[in-house]
Amino acid sequence: MYRGYIKLFRKTIDSVVFANPELLKVWIWCLFNANHKEKWFSINTGRGFTEVQCKAGEFITGRNEASRQLQLSPSKIRNLLSKLQKFQNIELESSNFYTKIKVLNYIDYQQVIEDVDQTTAKQQPNNRQRIAINRPTNSHQSTTTNNDKNVNNEKNDKNYKGSRLFKNDPLYDFINFEKCFLNSKYENADLEFYYESVKNWADSNGTKKKDWSATARNFMLRDLKDNKLRLKNGTRTITDEERELQQWAETHLND
Numbered sequence: 001m002y003r004g005y006i007k008l009f010r011k012t013i014d015s016v017v018f019a020n021p022e023l024l025k026v027w028i029w030c031l032f033n034a035n036h037k038e039k040w041f042s043i044n045t046g047r048g049f050t051e052v053q054c055k056a057g058e059f060i061t062g063r064n065e066a067s068r069q070l071q072l073s074p075s076k077i078r079n080l081l082s083k084l085q086k087f088q089n090i091e092l093e094s095s096n097f098y099t100k101i102k103v104l105n106y107i108d109y110q111q112v113i114e115d116v117d118q119t120t121a122k123q124q125p126n127n128r129q130r131i132a133i134n135r136p137t138n139s140h141q142s143t144t145t146n147n148d149k150n151v152n153n154e155k156n157d158k159n160y161k162g163s164r165l166f167k168n169d170p171l172y173d174f175i176n177f178e179k180c181f182l183n184s185k186y187e188n189a190d191l192e193f194y195y196e197s198v199k200n201w202a203d204s205n206g207t208k209k210k211d212w213s214a215t216a217r218n219f220m221l222r223d224l225k226d227n228k229l230r231l232k233n234g235t236r237t238i239t240d241e242e243r244e245l246q247q248w249a250e251t252h253l254n255d
Contacts, residue, residue, distance in 0.1 A: 006031045007110055011174050016087065016192060022072065026080040029070055030090060033059040034103045036110065045097050052098070057106025060098050088200050105203045108167070162210060166202035169212045180213050189220050190230040 008031070012018050017027050034057050041060055042049045052060060063074040070077060081101070084090045093100040171177045177195045181187055198216050201207075209215050223229045 004036075009109075014174050017084070017089065020083075022076070023080050023083055026070060026072075026077065027084055027089060029066075030059075030084070030101055030103055033061065033101075034106060034110075035059055043098055050097075052100070054100065055102075057103040057110070058100055060100050062098055066099075088196055104200065108203050163208035164210075165206065165208055166199060166212055169209075171212045171216070172199070177216070181216075186217065186220055188231055190232050193230045194219050 006028075008028075012024075017023050035054050037056055039054050041052050041054060043052050043060070054060060063077065066072075066077050067074050072080075081090065081092060081099075085092050088104060090104060091102040093102070166172055171180060174192070174195050178191050181189070181191055194216055197219055198212065201219075202209075202212075202215075220229060
């Protein structure tokens, strides 16, 4: 039986995962199953048992068990998991006996949370900690019904001066990220792909930047320089305008 709750980003609704009901179902299933702390499991290989370690954000499953829980065919689940891996939501490690699934950036988004309501604490001194057991994704922000926690970017511009983590930048909201590049030379790029690329890169190394839009542009320009620019329609054919941008990139970018 599942206990506790998961944190799910509101901007999931704008993601490619949300647009596919079956993909969303498998993604949430991954969040529900991910372990919130390190555990060891014994796996029956048919020739005995082997011990497998799962760290926080990881879990072990098999095709039959996954099919039973999700009410989908094993081949369908395999394809959907491959898509989640392509979108950098998860990593897959398969063997002949089991599949280990790792929810990426789990620690950044799912953590132990203590109820700090002081009034309630005085009335109920034995309040237990509430634990968020899984991670949202890739695109994934914490869900809450307290709208007072929403950030008003216009009123808090002063908080965005100087270097900052990507998750503390207004562009961390994909809607703002997309608006930043509309009506520009970059609007035909696959902005969701480059948003996820910047996000995963930033989350993995804790880099601080003054201008995250410039970082995103550099991601696109480097791909453009190598003729690998991802476009919205999934092709890599470039327009004359994009070719000019490519020439600029070759002139101004090293590597």
